[in-house]
Amino acid sequence: MSISQISILIAVLGILVAIIAFFWGTSHSTKEFIKIDNRTSNVWKDFWIGMILLALALIFPAFGAGKYLLSQIVLFFIWAAVVTQWNLIFGIAGIFTLGHMAVFAVGGYITSMIALYMGWNLWAALPVGALAAVVFSFLLGATIIRLRGPYIAIMTLAIAIVIQKLIVSDVDCFVTKDLICYNFTGGAKGLFGYGNFGFKELLGYKGKIYGEYYLSLTLLVLSTLFALFVIYSPLGSTFRSIRDNEIAAGSRGVNRIKYQLIVFTVSGIFTGLAGGVFAGLQTTMGPNVLSLSLLLFLLSMIVVGGRGTNWGPLIGAASLMLADTILRDFGQLRVAGLSLIILFAMIFLPNGLIGLLSNIFNWSPNKKENEDRVSIKNFIKSDRSKYLKRGKWIKKFGNENE
Amino acid sequence: MDIFLQILFSGLAVGSMYAVGALALSLLWGTMGMLNLAHTTFIALGGYVAYFCMSVIDASWFFVLPLAFLSGLVMGYIYYHLVIRHIYANQNFSVNIIIASVAIAALGENTFLNLAGGEALRQPFQFTSGLKIIGVVLPYQTIFTFIMVIILMVIMALIMSKSKLGQVIRAVSQNPDAAKLMGINVQKSFAQAMMLYGSIAAITGVLVTGASQVFPSVGGDATVKALIILIVAGLGNLRAGIFMAFALGFLEMGVNYLFGSRYGFPSMLGFVIIVLLFKPNGFFGKEVVNRV
Amino acid sequence: MPTESLRIENLTTGYGRRKVLKNLSMVVEEGSVVGIIGPNGHGKSTLVKALSGLISTWEGRVFLKNTSIDNLPAHERVEKGLIQIPQGDLIFPDMTVEENLMLGGYLIFDKEELSRRLEKVYGIFSRLLERRKQITRTLSGGERRMLSIGRGLMSEGYMMILDEPSLGLAPKIIDQVYEIIAGLRQISPTLLVIEENPTRLQNIADIIYLLDDGEFIWSGTPSELKKNEDMLNTYLGI
Structure with missing residues (x-):
């Protein structure tokens, strides 16, 4: 299957997601307080979007897509699962972490280490890896949560860099087999030889990719469900109230830090699971998951898709995977292309593709901008209206006097 | 005694390196509230300019610093007008600019990689020998960098307190709206601050790469370290930042010599994290009061 | 015939998507003092910001000396001589009194002229002379207002807008101001003086406008205003 075919397929998929998402629009725009009454209908909208996407994804392999395309989609599912969780922290809870890949790496490394050193089956190691990621996520969150926004970004980035450096510089032998030295963390080479999910034995050589496909799809579905659950839970509306006015929310006794830490910690489950699945499917786990270019790649998914929106990360992941397929042909310039995409999105699409779509579809030539405010004001001081008329009369009268 | 002197000298070397970074970066935080991860691009720029000047076109060392100054100035101008200005117009600038500057850093690294190749080059603008004190060598490069830090600090302090540019930069940083009402063109003064920053950063790039070598990602670590030094010192407090730069430089080198070089940066970060746990606004930082 | 100093035609503006000012029109004649009064939260400060260029104009036009200024950024309006004396908080808190005043003369490059004006301001506000080396963060509310006015005087603009000069001050200080x-x-x-209530304005203003809910609902001379005390009670609860 050629690259152009792949591009077209991914593009079609992305456009489908986009069109469906339009029906639901941006959930967290400035009109939030009006939409709050429509929350139940939003849930149903999201439900149907999810169902349609899921149905598409489930039957997609039946169209006889090639192995390369499927493996790209597997990667897309994993990254989409990761950025959905990242968006939950970054866009919804407002914790500007750049260390999300560290949580992912902890999940992946612990899963593969347990399989490698303790001889566990990878399936059994997955939950342990996820648990480790949760613990790490909690520790990371507890360390940085009280800092100001830009501080958090720098500190989490520094932590991720330090973890990568520690792994790369690990040269002590942990196990020596056949005179070859294996480091505890795998060092710069990474960990390997810890087995896989056993799809080959179960489904045969040809069926292996389908097993991988549905496993990563399951991961994405669970991750999305969890994200939507948080968004529609009281926790989600708490964060919206904090975002609208932190001081007002604080004075009503909303403890921002507590809720942020909860979301930060719990999102570690699926990030860690994604790490474990990634490790199992790639069959090697190396420090390159903490590289700057991968960070940039995933970050641009969130930024391009639309921060703080329900389906933005998914659209962002789809479009970035597509862009990456094209950029791969340019080899050396790939990173430069990614940087340009992220800069372009930040300057011209501050609300991402979702924001662009909702702007296009919500646009109308003579919109009444002021309706909601006037109605609220009228309600508050309806008894003023008669004075207003009288004031106009006085104005007239005054002019006559002149 | 030997090891103590070793730690002292190399701590002085990296401390001055972090101090020049902190010096330049704090200017941007003070003016626009911007943490610039693309500092690494300016460092690499300075390094490559020095390499280009002396090794490619065989010019005299005399031209290196002025050329670095100029190229940093131009880069700062371009960076401001192509990127920062537009991101400043949107909301959430202080976080968005970090993302954007990560992208700029990657773009810069990639550009240098494509233009000059990935291998480490010897940057010729440096002193090779050193001063011998009780058997331990104190490189002239370290002394030179240290003196340059002091000179740059004095120049910065003079610019900020005496010149009209400094006055305007301070006014804009304290109250942008009030500055506009005084007839100050805020955008123009941001651009000027960015150019001043760029030229200082490029000069520090010459100094930093003189101590090591020049390669596309040369300034990456130094940038992140300078930023966390500024954070732990409390942003907006330059004197505390310079002090912290040397203190953490000594800490890092001490750990490097005693426990192995891979633990220097982690222990430095650990120290910073512990400080921030107790003082989220930094060691010398003030509580920020948001008026309603 | 007196020339027009400032002319506002159908000015409409607001924040984000919220409309605050609706179709305001007014004329300020050269050499006159115009007062604008109105309750809190009805667009007085928004009007000041729109005139000085801190927020953009959505619709309508603003003319200063018959040249359009509604598309100019704030600093260029200052260059044209439209000086705003803001409410208390728009000072530079970490600078000395003198540095604040010098920034008021930012557009003047002649050093002798600058020091002449500085002396003049110190002549009016002897209090500021006493505190010239003090950091403005430590000044009292009245002193800050003096500083704010003094800083406006430094530029000797063509027209001045005073945004609530009596806000939050003790009656005795208000008298001085x-x-x-x-x-x-x-x-x-x-x-152009903006105030919440007209008691002080009545002595100095030539014409007073009443701003309510983003619209001018009345205008007239202070003596006419006195006749309509009934209306004042309604709007301002005096």
Whole structure:
């Protein structure tokens, strides 16, 4: 299957997601307080979007897509699962972490280490890896949560860099087999030889990719469900109230830090699971998951898709995977292309593709901008209206006097 | 005694390196509230300019610093007008600019990689020998960098307190709206601050790469370290930042010599994290009061 | 016939998607003092910000001396001579009094002229002379207002807008501030004074406008206003 075919397929998929998402629009725009009454209908909208996407994804392999395309989609599912969780922290809870890949790496490394050193089956190691990621996520969150926004970004980035450096510089032998030295963390080479999910034995050589496909799809579905659950839970509306006015929310006794830490910690489950699945499917786990270019790649998914929106990360992941397929042909310039995409999105699409779509579809030539405010004001001081008329009369009268 | 002197000298070397970074970066935080991860691009720029000047076109060392100054100035101008200005117009600038500057850093690294190749080059603008004190060598490069830090600090302090540019930069940083009402063109003064920053950063790039070598990602670590030094010192407090730069430089080198070089940066970060746990606004930082 | 100093035509503006000012029109004649009164939260400060360029104009036009200024950024409006004396908080808190005043003369490059004006301001506000080396963060509310006015005087603009000069001050200080404002007419003859209530304005203003919910609902001379005390009660609860 050629690259152009792949591009077209991914593009079609992305456009489908986009069109469906339009029906639901941006959930967290400035009109939030009006939409709050429509929350139940939003849930149903999201439900149907999810169902349609899921149905598409489930039957997609039946169209006889090639192995390369499927493996790209597997990667897309994993990254989409990761950025959905990242968006939950970054866009919804407002914790500007750049260390999300560290949580992912902890999940992946612990899963593969347990399989490698303790001889566990990878399936059994997955939950342990996820648990480790949760613990790490909690520790990371507890360390940085009280800092100001830009501080958090720098500190989490520094932590991720330090973890990568520690792994790369690990040269002590942990196990020596056949005179070859294996480091505890795998060092710069990474960990390997810890087995896989056993799809080959179960489904045969040809069926292996389908097993991988549905496993990563399951991961994405669970991750999305969890994200939507948080968004529609009281926790989600708490964060919206904090975002609208932190001081007002604080004075009503909303403890921002507590809720942020909860979301930060719990999102570690699926990030860690994604790490474990990634490790199992790639069959090697190396420090390159903490590289700057991968960070940039995933970050641009969130930024391009639309921060703080329900389906933005998914659209962002789809479009970035597509862009990456094209950029791969340019080899050396790939990173430069990614940087340009992220800069372009930040300057011209501050609300991402979702924001662009909702702007296009919500646009109308003579919109009444002021309706909601006037109605609220009228309600508050309806008894003023008669004075207003009288004031106009006085104005007239005054002019006559002149 | 030997090891103590070793730690002292190399701590002085990296401390001055972090101090020049902190010096330049704090200017941007003070003016626009911007943490610039693309500092690494300016460092690499300075390094490559020095390499280009002396090794490619065989010019005299005399031209290196002025050329670095100029190229940093131009880069700062371009960076401001192509990127920062537009991101400043949107909301959430202080976080968005970090993302954007990560992208700029990657773009810069990639550009240098494509233009000059990935291998480490010897940057010729440096002193090779050193001063011998009780058997331990104190490189002239370290002394030179240290003196340059002091000179740059004095120049910065003079610019900020005496010149009209400094006055305007301070006014804009304290109250942008009030500055506009005084007839100050805020955008123009941001651009000027960015150019001043760029030229200082490029000069520090010459100094930093003189101590090591020049390669596309040369300034990456130094940038992140300078930023966390500024954070732990409390942003907006330059004197505390310079002090912290040397203190953490000594800490890092001490750990490097005693426990192995891979633990220097982690222990430095650990120290910073512990400080921030107790003082989220930094060691010398003030509580920020948001008026309603 | 007196020339027009400031002309506002159908000015509409607001924040984000919220409309605050609706179709405001007014004319300020050269050499006159115009007062604008109105309850809190009905667009007084928004009007000041729209005039000085801190927020953009959605619709309508603003003319200063018959040249359109509604598309100009704030600093260019200052260059044209439209000086705003803001409410208390728009000072530079970490600078000395003198540095604040010098920034008021930012557009003047002649050093002798600058020091001449500085002396003049110190002549009016002897309090500021006493505190010239003090950091403004430590000043009292009244002193800050003096600083704010003094800083505006440094530029000797063509027209001055004073945003609630009596806000949050003790009555005794307000008296002083208004004495100074009355004296301002000699330096900058055209004034636009924004206040919440008209008691002080009545003595100095030529025309008073009443702003309610983003619209001018009445205008007239102070003596006419006195006749309509009934209306004042309604709007301002005095």
